[in-house]
Structure formats: structure tokens, C-alpha cells
Amino acid sequence: MKxxxxxxxxxxxxxxxxxxxxxxxTRGAMALGIFTPAKPETIDLALLISGALVILGLAVYAILxxxxxxxxxxxxxxxxxxNALVMVLAFTGIVLVTNYLAFKNPKTLVDxxxxxxxxxxxxxxxxxxxxxxxxxxxxxxxxxxxxxxxEQLLSNMKNKSQGNFDYRFADPVANPxxxxxxxxxxxxxxxxxxxxxxxxxxxxxxxELLRAMNRLLNPEARAxxxxxxxxxxxxxxxxxxxxxxxxxxxxxxxxxxxxLNLLADNAIPQDARAxxxxxxxxPLTANEVKLLMDYTLRGGALIVMEGPVPxxxxxxxxxxxADSLDRVWGIRLRNDFVVDQAGTNPLQAIGAKYSSASPATxxxxxxxxFPMARSIELTQKTDQGPITLTSLVETSxxxxxxxxxxxxxxxxxxxxxxxxxxxxxxxxxxxxxxESIKDKGRVIVFGNAIFASDEGxxxxxxxxxxxxAVDWCAGADAPVDITVTPPTQRVFMxxxxxxxxxxxxxxxxxxxxxxxxAGAFAWLSRQRRG
Amino acid sequence: MxxxxxxxxxxxxxxxNHYFISPVAYVVAFAILLVIGxxxxxxVYSSADNALYGGVPDIGPVTGSFAFMLVLSVxxxxxxxxxxxxxxxxxxxxxxxxxxxxxxxxxxxxxxLLFALTIIAVSxxxxxxxxxxxxxxxxQGAMITAYLGLILVAAAFLAVGVGISSLFSNQVAxxxxxxxxxxxxxxxxxxxxxxxxxxxxVFRYLDxxxxxxxxxxxxxxNVTDLVYFFSLIAIGLFTGTLAVETxxxx
Numbered sequence: 001m002k003x004x005x006x007x008x009x010x011x012x013x014x015x016x017x018x019x020x021x022x023x024x025x026t027r028g029a030m031a032l033g034i035f036t037p038a039k040p041e042t043i044d045l046a047l048l049i050s051g052a053l054v055i056l057g058l059a060v061y062a063i064l065x066x067x068x069x070x071x072x073x074x075x076x077x078x079x080x081x082x083n084a085l086v087m088v089l090a091f092t093g094i095v096l097v098t099n100y101l102a103f104k105n106p107k108t109l110v111d112x113x114x115x116x117x118x119x120x121x122x123x124x125x126x127x128x129x130x131x132x133x134x135x136x137x138x139x140x141x142x143x144x145x146x147x148x149x150x151e152q153l154l155s156n157m158k159n160k161s162q163g164n165f166d167y168r169f170a171d172p173v174a175n176p177x178x179x180x181x182x183x184x185x186x187x188x189x190x191x192x193x194x195x196x197x198x199x200x201x202x203x204x205x206x207x208e209l210l211r212a213m214n215r216l217l218n219p220e221a222r223a224x225x226x227x228x229x230x231x232x233x234x235x236x237x238x239x240x241x242x243x244x245x246x247x248x249x250x251x252x253x254x255x256x257x258x259x260l261n262l263l264a265d266n267a268i269p270q271d272a273r274a275x276x277x278x279x280x281x282x283p284l285t286a287n288e289v290k291l292l293m294d295y296t297l298r299g300g301a302l303i304v305m306e307g308p309v310p311x312x313x314x315x316x317x318x319x320x321x322a323d324s325l326d327r328v329w330g331i332r333l334r335n336d337f338v339v340d341q342a343g344t345n346p347l348q349a350i351g352a353k354y355s356s357a358s359p360a361t362x363x364x365x366x367x368x369x370f371p372m373a374r375s376i377e378l379t380q381k382t383d384q385g386p387i388t389l390t391s392l393v394e395t396s397x398x399x400x401x402x403x404x405x406x407x408x409x410x411x412x413x414x415x416x417x418x419x420x421x422x423x424x425x426x427x428x429x430x431x432x433x434x435e436s437i438k439d440k441g442r443v444i445v446f447g448n449a450i451f452a453s454d455e456g457x458x459x460x461x462x463x464x465x466x467x468x469a470v471d472w473c474a475g476a477d478a479p480v481d482i483t484v485t486p487p488t489q490r491v492f493m494x495x496x497x498x499x500x501x502x503x504x505x506x507x508x509x510x511x512x513x514x515x516x517x518a519g520a521f522a523w524l525s526r527q528r529r530g
Numbered sequence: 531m532x533x534x535x536x537x538x539x540x541x542x543x544x545x546x547n548h549y550f551i552s553p554v555a556y557v558v559a560f561a562i563l564l565v566i567g568x569x570x571x572x573x574v575y576s577s578a579d580n581a582l583y584g585g586v587p588d589i590g591p592v593t594g595s596f597a598f599m600l601v602l603s604v605x606x607x608x609x610x611x612x613x614x615x616x617x618x619x620x621x622x623x624x625x626x627x628x629x630x631x632x633x634x635x636x637x638x639x640x641x642x643l644l645f646a647l648t649i650i651a652v653s654x655x656x657x658x659x660x661x662x663x664x665x666x667x668x669x670q671g672a673m674i675t676a677y678l679g680l681i682l683v684a685a686a687f688l689a690v691g692v693g694i695s696s697l698f699s700n701q702v703a704x705x706x707x708x709x710x711x712x713x714x715x716x717x718x719x720x721x722x723x724x725x726x727x728x729x730x731x732v733f734r735y736l737d738x739x740x741x742x743x744x745x746x747x748x749x750x751x752n753v754t755d756l757v758y759f760f761s762l763i764a765i766g767l768f769t770g771t772l773a774v775e776t777x778x779x780x
Contacts, residue, residue, distance in 0.1 A: 029729070036728075078780035084772060091768050096762050102757035103735050109756075112671030113749035143724065152744055168730065169557025490586045491665045494578040503574055503659060507567035511652065512560050526551060 006065035013057025020050035042480040106159050110473045115487045120156050124210050127159040127217070135194040135216070139204070142174075150190065150204030157209070183252025185463035186366065192216055195242040201252055202468065203363045216256070222474055223271045224250060225260035231313065233283025237258060238454050243278060245457040246466055253467070255474070262288040273474035274301040274442075276439045277321065279449030281313045289320040293328055296441040301473035304447035308337040308374040310407045329434040330389050332483035337369070338428055338447070341419055343397050346417075349373040349448070351465070352396035357482050358433055360472040361392050361446070367463030368393060368430075373448035375403040386437045392444070393431040393465070401426035431465070433472070444469045485513040537629050538637040545611065545641025554610070558603040559649050562596065569595045570656045574663065586664060590747060593676040597683050597742055600646075601716045604684070604707035607645065608691025609701045611638045612770065616699035617756045625778060635770035639685075639692045639763075646684040650677070672749035679746030682759040683738065687712055689766025696773035715762075738762075 021048045029035040030043065037043060062069045072078050111118045120128075137154055141147040144260040172179035172187055182191045183200060190201040190209065191314040194216050201212040226243065235247040235257055245258045260268070260275060260285075268291060269409050270276060275292060277284070284292075298303050304325060306312075319333075326332040338349035351368035354361035378389045395401040403424035408477060409417045419425060433444045450456050495503060542629040549555035569591050581699045612635075615621040623635055654677075659666045691708045720737020723730040733738050741755045 021674045076779055080776075083577040083775060086773065091764075095765060098757055099735075099761055102754045103732075109746075109751045110752060111750050112675045114669045114671055118748060118750045148744055148748075152748060161646060204764075488666070490668075492577050492586045492666075493663050493665055495574070497665060500575065504571045508564065509657070511567055511655070512564035515556055515559035515563055518550075519553055519560065522551055522556065523553055 001370070006061045006068070009060035009064065010058045011057075013054050013061065016050045016053030016057060020047070021055055023047045025049055034127050040196065079155065091356075095318065104425075106155065108159065110155070115197075117487065118152060118156065120160055120211075121206055124157070124206050125160045127213055128165055129159055129211060131161060131164040131194075132217075133164065133195055135165050135192060135211075135213070137165070138191045138193070139167060139169045139180070140172040140179055140187065140189050140191065141169055142171050142187050144173075145187050147204075148186075150188070153204055153209070180248075181252070183249045185249055185458070185467060186461065188365075197254060198252060202253055202464070206460060207254065207365075209322045219254065221256060221271055222254060222267070222273050223256040224274045224276060224470060224474060225258050225269065225272050227275060227277045227280070227284075228259040229261045229263050230284060231279075233278040233453050240450070240453055242454045244450065245463070246452050249457075249463065249467055250470060253471075256281045257472070262291055267291065268295040268300065272300065274303060274470060276303040276305070276470070278303075278305045278452065279307060279312075280321075283314055283317050283319045284321045286320045289324050290319070293324050296443055297328070297436070298437060299436075299439045299441050300337055301442040301475075303444045303446070303469055303473055305446040305452060306333055306374070306523075307372055307450065309335060310337075311372055314457045325443065326379060328447075329377045330387065331383060331432050331443065332379050333376045333447060334377055334403055334424060336374055336405045336424060338373045338375050338395070338401060338430070339404045340395050340401040340426075342401065343369075345371075347372055349395055349401065349428070349430055351393040353394040353427065355390050355392050358390050358392055358472065360433065360468040361465070363460055364464060364468070366464065368451060368465050369456060369459050370430055370446075370448040370451045370452060370460045371456065373430055375424060376430065376432045376445060376447050377424075378429065378432055388435045388437060390433045391429040391431075392433050392469075394427045394429050397427045401428055403428055418487075431469075433469075442473045444473060498505055534630065534633050536548040538640060541629075541634060541637025542640035542644060545638055546644045546780060548641070549607075549645040552610075554606050555645060558606050559652075561750045562599045562603055562649055563652065565599050566595050566653055566656070568593050571660075574660075578683070587660065589657045589660060589668060589673050589676055592653065593680050593747065594743065596650070596653060596680055597716075600680075600684055600687050600715055601712045602709075603686040604646075604691050607642050608688055608695050608708055609705040611642060611692055612696040612774070613698045613701045613704040616696075617701070621774075621777065625774070631774040632767070632771045634774060635692060635696065635767050640769075641766060642688045642692065643685055646688060647681065650680055650684065669749065675746045675749050675751055678751070679742045679755075682746070683742055684757070686738070686762035686766070687715075688757050689763040689770075690715070691766070693766035693769030693773070696770040 023043060026035065026037075026043055027047060030037070030040060034036050043117075077367065088221065092283075094443055108118070129514075132140065137157075139147060139150050139154065141266075151169070157167050158167060168177060172184055172189075182198060184191060188203055190204060190212075192199045192201065192209070192212050197216060197219060199212040199216040201208045225234065233241055233243045235243045238244045255273075256271075258269075260272075266287075272295075275295065277292075304321065306319075309319075322333045337347070339346045340349045342350045342352065349370040351370060354364040356362045376391075378391060380389060400419075402419045403426075404417050405424075406417065406420070406423050430448065431444065431446045435442050446452075446469075451462045457463045457466070571593050573587045612621070615624060625631075657668060657673050690711050691704075694708045695704045696710060698707065715738045717739070719741055720733055723733035723737065726733070735754070735758070738758075741758050745752045745755050
């Protein structure tokens with residue numbers, strides 16, 4: 001019985017060694033920030049205790065069985081074993097240190113792509129090298145979408161920043177609260193933060209990121225005004241009649257969001273970057289419209305969101321705003337409502353086609369839903385000088401959509417509507433923009449306001465579209481001068497039918513068949529030789 | 531006078547030639563070429579089918595599927611290398627030869643790498659064909675780094691395989707142990723990066739796929755990728771050397 005005591009001490013030592021290894025692993029994970037226990041000091045204590053037990057167990061064994069220790073230490077195995085241990089420790093140390101240094105100092109040796117597509121533009125590199133303080137990027141990417149390109153770009157930016165730029169990724173679906181607090185309205189956006197201020201890049205692209213960085217580095221007041229006094233959607237209210245989500249998101253993008261009562265103030269504030277008319281229930285007065293039109297003609301920006309007339313209290317009263325938009329900016333709000341068979345509810349118009357020419361829509365990937373919308377017509381005839389008119393959002397060309405003019409059907413719950421000669425056949429424009437080439441005044445008109453209300457803001461791409469529209473109107477898409485090598489245009493020349501057969505046959509049969517044939521030949525040769 | 535390179539080369543040549551009398555090597559070559567051939571044919575066919583939409587294929591699907599096939603086939607190429615010497619008892623003969631343990635291991639690894647390079651060289655026919663179908667040709671620089679990545683992946687996998695093979699005397703055990711190690715390296719190590727907030731970068735660094743696809747596969751040569759792959763090669767070869775050396779005094 002007495003003979004077993006030394007072995008027990010060795011077992012204790014072994015168990016303590018395993019505990020020590022696990023504790024060291026945990027400590028390593030803590031050092032790397034992977035894991036943070038509730039009481040970090042207990043890990044250090046466990047480290048000390050397990051280390052002490054290893055030594056204690058070995059010491060007790062040496063005291064209880066001195067002969068075994070003497071034989072072991074003087075033996076051949078111990079000599080070679082200790083040599084091997086030293087080699088293992090030295091090798092592990094070298095590998096760990098080399099990899100740690102490489103991990104901490106990532107460096108691109110060469111970008112071999114023909115267009116240098118992985119290399120940062122000189123302007124971006126300069127901005128990163130001159131960052132005055134730490135800037136952090138959070139890429140909001142759900143597992144649904146590829147983030148390799150974004151990761152590569154952000155990694156290149158980090159490498160160029162001399163330690164002032166860092167990034168991480170977050171899943172907007174798994175962390176909706178965090179995404180909401182950052183003002184993120186969709187997938188694939190990158191939030192930049194510096195000194196407590198935030199800016200959002202709508203997609204992972206050097207130009208877009210540099211634009212957001214410039215806004216962050218050169219903060220300036222950007223006030224947008226929501227018109228009030230005509231039953232418009234309220235920025236402080238939640239729900240169907242509220243714009244609180246839109247207002248919060250604009251605030252998180254460093255906009256100052258205010259209301260404007262033109263009847264009382266009789267002037268557009270000097271700091272207004274854009275004025276938004278969101279779903280008035282009563283027509284604006286001629287004087288208010290004049291103030292707004294004068295403002296846009298001086299280079300101001302206006303967003304008008306007006307739904308079908310029967311859903312407002314306009315009745316038969318004239319709509320000076322709609323008339324002026326038509327006359328001055330060439331955008332006509334048709335007196336109809338959109339019936340769209342693309343979705344389950346024909347009264348919900350679905351925005352499926354976006355203009356690639358406008359920064360407000362060129363990155364839109366998701367559909368937009370406009371419950372009860374009216375259609376828009378671009379007339380091209382305007383009172384003022386040359387303008388650029390763009391149909392921003394349209395219904396799907398393949399869906400059966402039309403602008404219904406028979407409003408009586410809206411009042412009957414079981415009424416059926418159909419495309420009549422007086423209706424406008426689809427595809428229909430649901431949002432349009434106009435920009436004055438001379439004065440740079442900008443106007444966006446939506447045939448609906450509900451899409452931007454709290455009820456519709458988070459549906460599909462609705463929030464993105466509204467925020468992009470404000471960004472464009474407020475000039476947040478200011479051009480940046482960036483030198484990116486234009487990509488080489490490659491064209492795939494489809495092979496002829498014969499060539500295709502040769503490619504398929506060669507790839508699937510000839511090359512693998514050669515390997516198989518050579519194997520059979522080698523096997524037969526061996527058999528023949530015996 | 532010692533000539534370590536001559537010893538290494540002699541063993542490498544012997545192993546390389548041995549592959550050509552082994553049915554396993556032909557089956558591996560057949561499987562790799564069949565899968566990448568199938569994928570290449572599909573890529574060309576679908577590109578031709580969608581030519582109107584302007585999509586231009588690149589060599590990524592070929593090198594990507596080749597790397598994937600290496601995960602499955604390298605265990606078959608390396609399982610025999612040292613496990614068989616251990617089982618047959620020929621390891622003792624090698625240990626008494628005027629040869630360092632490291633030379634033996636590097637020679638075995640080099641032999642298997644030369645065989646893998648032979649299959650990689652055969653697969654070079656795909657970029658050549660693709661180049662002829664694209665005007666003004668594929669991105670040559672990106673193609674070179676993708677192939678360099680493929681060679682580094684093969685070298686690292688084979689080194690790990692050689693290291694594991696030296697620990698076993700049973701080929702089947704060596705095969706499965708190598709397969710598990712490669713699956714961990716290729717798929718599992720990077721997996722937590724998608725789910726942990728802190729330390730995701732560490733997992734991304736350990737993930738072999740990110741070194742292959744995100745940089746070498748995208749036309750870039752980074753210091754981190756070279757350090758990562760050469761470290762894996764060194765770990766594999768060091769494990770093998772140590773395992774052989776311990777046989778001398780165990």
C-alpha cells in the first residue's frame with residue numbers, strides 16, 4: 001500500500017498539469033479578447049494553484065521515490081527527452097513569435113492583379129495616414145451576403161492607417177438593437193466612428209468610404225426641415241402617422257432634424273440643406289409654395305411625398321405644390337392610385353427597378369414597398385433652364401401595374417378594378433428626381449409618404465431609399481476625387497458548339513481518363529512482371 | 531563530406547517514382563481531374579449560356595475546387611509515406627542509413643509535393659483554354675497568385691500529412707487522422723470568426739481558406755499568408771522529424 005503513494009503524487013501532478021494547460025489556454029483566449037470571464041482574477045489564481053500543484057506533485061514523488069528519479073534523470077531517455085523538449089519549446093517559440101509578428105503587422109508584398117484592384121487609391125491612403133485620431137469601422141453584414149470584398153478593403157485600410165484605423169463586423173439580424181442605435185437601415189453598410197461621431201457608408205467601396213470619412217473628418221451642420229402645419233407626418237410621433245424612425249436614422253447620420261412652419265416663419269431657414277414635405281393632408285398655400293420654389297431655384301433641395309388625393313383632405317381644392325412641381329421641375333403627380341399585381345396586395349406598389357444614374361438609387365438592392373401610391377410622370381417641359389430629370393423608382397416591367405383613375409373603387413371593399421383606357425398602363429414611376437444644371441437645385445418627388453413612416457420604414461429597402469434621397473438632396477454625396485484604375489473590360493467569347501463539345505469532352509473524359517488509363521497501364525505492367 | 535540535398539533528392543525521387551506504381555495515386559489524380567474538369571466545363575457552359583448578361587468567368591472555380599479536393603485527397607497521398615515504413619519495419623533500415631532524420635522527412639514530403647505539382651501542372655490546361663475564350667485574356671497576375679496559393683496549400687497539407695503519418699504504423703489510422711487535421715485547418719478553425727465579436731481576427735488568421743481565397747486567390751501576396759503557410763509546413767516537417775528521432779531512444 002505504501003508503494004502507491006509516489007504514483008499518486010505523480011497522478012496529482014499530471015492532473016494539475018492538464019488543469020494548467022487548460023487554464024493557460026483560457027488565459028490566452030482572454031489576452032486575445034475572445035473570452036472574458038465574470039471574475040478574471042480567478043483564472044490567474046487557478047494558474048498559480050495548478051502550477052504549484054504540478055511542482056508539489058513532482059517534489060513529493062522525488063522525496064518518496066528518490067531512486068526512481070535518479071535512474072530516470074541519469075537514463076538515456078531523459079537525456080534525449082530533454083533535448084527533444086528543448087527543441088520543441090524553441091521551435092514552438094519561433095513559430096508563435098513569427099506568426100504573432102506577421103499577424104500584428106500585415107503587409108501586402110505585391111498586388112498582382114492587372115488593374116491593381118486590391119490596392120488603395122493614393123487619396124484614400126493619404127487620408128488614412130493623416131487620421132488625427134482613432135477611427136473604427138463596423139461592417140454590418142449578415143451571413144446572407146458576401147463580405148469578402150468588404151473585409152479585403154477594410155483590411156487594406158487598416159494596414160495603411162499606421163494603427164489609427166480598425167474594423168470589425170456585426171450581424172444586423174442577430175444584433176438589431178446595435179444596428180438600430182448605429183442608424184443602420186439595411187445589410188452591407190459600414191458605420192465609421194471617430195471621436196463619438198458616426199457616418200455611414202452605404203456599401204463597401206473606396207469612393208463611398210472616402211466620402212463618409214471626409215464627412216466625419218470635416219463635420220459641418222446639416223439641418224433638414226420637415227414641413228408642418230398641413231397634417232404632415234410628424235417626426236416626433238411613432239406609428240403610421242409618425243416619422244420617428246426616419247428622424248432617428250437621420251440624427252444618427254449627423255443630421256439636425258427640425259420642423260418648419262412656413263405659415264408662421266414665412267422663410268426657409270438659412271441652414272436648411274433640404275426641406276421635406278411628408279404627406280400633407282391639406283394643400284400648401286400659394287405663398288408657401290412660392291417660398292419653396294424660390295428656395296429650390298436658389299440651389300436648395302426639396303423632397304415632396306404626396307399620396308393619392310382621396311387619402312388626403314384635399315378634396316377638389318387646387319394643389320399649388322403639385323402644379324409648381326409640374327411647371328417648374330417637370331415632375332407631374334398624376335391624379336390616380338397605383339394598382340400593382342406583382343405582390344399579394346394590389347394596392348401596394350412595389351418598387352422593383354431603380355435608376356443606376358442617380359446616387360440615390362444606384363446601390364439599391366432590395367425592393368421598396370409603397371402602400372397606396374400615386375404615379376408620377378416626367379413631362380420634360382419646365383419653366384426654368386436645363387435640368388436633369390430621372391425616374392428613380394419604377395414598378396417591375398414584367399408585373400401588371402397601372403395607374404387607376406376610378407377612385408370610387410377605393411370606397412367599396414369588394415370592388416374590382418381593371419386597366420381601362422383612361423388609366424395609365426405600367427411600368428409606372430413611383431419616385432423621380434430633378435436637378436437644375438445651372439443652380440444645382442434638387443427635387444425628389446415620391447407618390448407616397450407611408451413608405452417612409454414608421455409603419456413602412458423598416459420594410460425591405462424603404463428606409464434606405466428615403467435616407468439615400470435625403471443624402472442626395474442634402475449634398476452628402478459630394479464627389480470625392482479618387483484615382484482608381486478603371487477595370488479592364490473583359491469579354492467572354494462563347495465557344496462554338498463544336499468547341500464546347502471539345503471542352504466538355506476534354507475536361508470530363510480526356511484528362512481524368514488519361515490518369516485512369518495510366519493507372520491501369522501501370523497496374524497491368526506490374527501484374528505482367530509478377 | 532555530407533550532401534544533405536543529395537540525400538533529400540534521392541528520397542524525393544524514390545517517393546515520386548513510387549507514386550507512379552501505386553494505384554492510390556492514379557485514383558487521386560483521376561478524382562481531382564474529374565471534379566475540376568466537371569466544374570470547369572460547367573463554368574464555361576453556364577458562361578456561354580449567359581453570355582448576353584456580360585458575365586466573364588475567371589480561374590477561381592478551378593483553383594478553389596482543386597484546393598477543396600486536396601483536403602480529401604492529400605490523406606491518401608501521405609498515409610503510406612512513413613506509416614508504411616513503420617509497419618514494414620523498414621524504418622529501422624532507414625535509421626541506420628547515413629541520413630539525417632530531417633533529410634528523410636523532407637525527402638518524403640518533397641516526393642509527395644512533386645507528385646501534387648504534376649497534377650497541378652496538368653490542371654494548367656484550364657487557364658490556357660479560358661484565356662483563349664476571353665478577350666483580351668484572363669487576369670494573368672491573379673492566375674499566378676491563385677496557382678501559387680494552390681501550391682502553398684498542397685505543400686502545407688502534405689507537410690501535415692507527412693507529420694501525422696510518422697506518428698502511426700497503420701495507414702488507415704494515418705489517413706483518418708490527417709483527414710481530421712485538414713478538415714479542422716480548412717473548415718473549422720475559421721468557423722468561430724463568424725460568431726464571436728472579440729478575437730474574430732485570430733480565428734480568421736488561423737483559417738486556411740481566408741489565406742487562400744481572400745488574398746492569394748484575389749491576386750495578392752501578403753507576408754502573413756507566406757508566414758502562415760511556411761509555418762504549417764515547418765510544423766508538419768518538425769513533427770515528422772521529431773517522431774522519427776524519438777524512435778531512436780524510445
